[in-house]
Amino acid sequence: MSILNNQRPVGVNLDYDSFTRKGELRQELVVHQKGLCALTGAAIDDRLGSISSEGNLTTPSGATLRIKVHNAHLKPQAECVRELVERGEEPGRVVGEDMDHRNIVAALLVEGAEAEMFGAAAQKDSLLPVRPTDAGCEARFRFSGIGTVDGADDRARDTVKILKLCHRTLAGWRREAIEAFIDPSMIESPADIDAIIAAMTTPANGKLPAYCFAIRQVAERLRV
């Protein structure tokens, strides 16, 4: 009975929940984003591992970890639906921002315990004061050589808090990536720094290095 009640009239399916090509969209987004999570900079392509059609990281025995690649809404779906209703329109019959490609990015989703969450999992239904699609987004965040990040203004600082961009896990991964590239024993001249910066901005085989924007910032500060 509840199934019947939940069925919608024909044609009322123009919302993200009813969208049937989420997997294809995710793969397109991953390619478009050069293999990186739009919220954290983590690698979310084949560098991450074996990913199922549902986006889950899959063990050799077929089990899935609670780590996945996910289509994340920058403006949460619930907010998109609320706005439609507020305008007096019926969600599903009218296309809302939940189906707007500019509002959807591919992101790493680390589910599990609340304490483990950062990025897309931490955002939940919060609005992001700064979005990765905003012009000049990167310049509003300052990454340190030890993997931490701070916002350059209040909105960016709020974004760091909402997405937990300084989470121990994420900051640790970021630190390791920075230290791997910015190894003092490998930097002998300004040209070496320039080479690192170029590698962070030029995709190779359609991919950018994980946390490239953080590595580039740290490298640029070394050049000055």
Next chain:
Amino acid sequence: MMLALVADLAIKAVTQNNYLVPPEELGPEDEPLPKVLRETPGVVLIDELDVHLHPRWQRRVATDLKTTFPAIQFVCTSHSPLVIGEVLPEEVRLLDVDKAEMPAQSFGMDCNWIIEVLMGGAERNPEIKKRLDRIFGLIDRKELSAAEEEIRNLRCEMGNSDRLQRAASLIERVKLLAR
């Protein structure tokens, strides 16, 4: 557990040493720590100080006991790196079958170091450690495809980690910068 321990010690200190400060004579100088607790002497033995305590409490149990009962000497055993990391080396004795050694370092050291060096344990699953070491060996020998494959396999089994990220980024560096 922690509250019960402190309450038990405090009750004993008060009931057995009330000559130090009769309750009716408690004054401002008894804040925040009553004189009876400050001055009650003694030796207390606690087996496995950390048992049943949340890690946050394990971090503070030794310091809290010492500051609450400054005239009592505590002799405790522990298998918690969190407890060891909160006490000075001269307060620690590493017990083995035929010896008791005082370490050079303990206070402020991280749990992994204490587990590996002082306690002879492994900071992570030994098989995983072996595979991580193999990955770094492959990178050193510039066998990058094999290293990438092993990173993918490990990430599928355990997710990402600091060491795995270091290895993955090292591979990216070698590929992009040829060094």
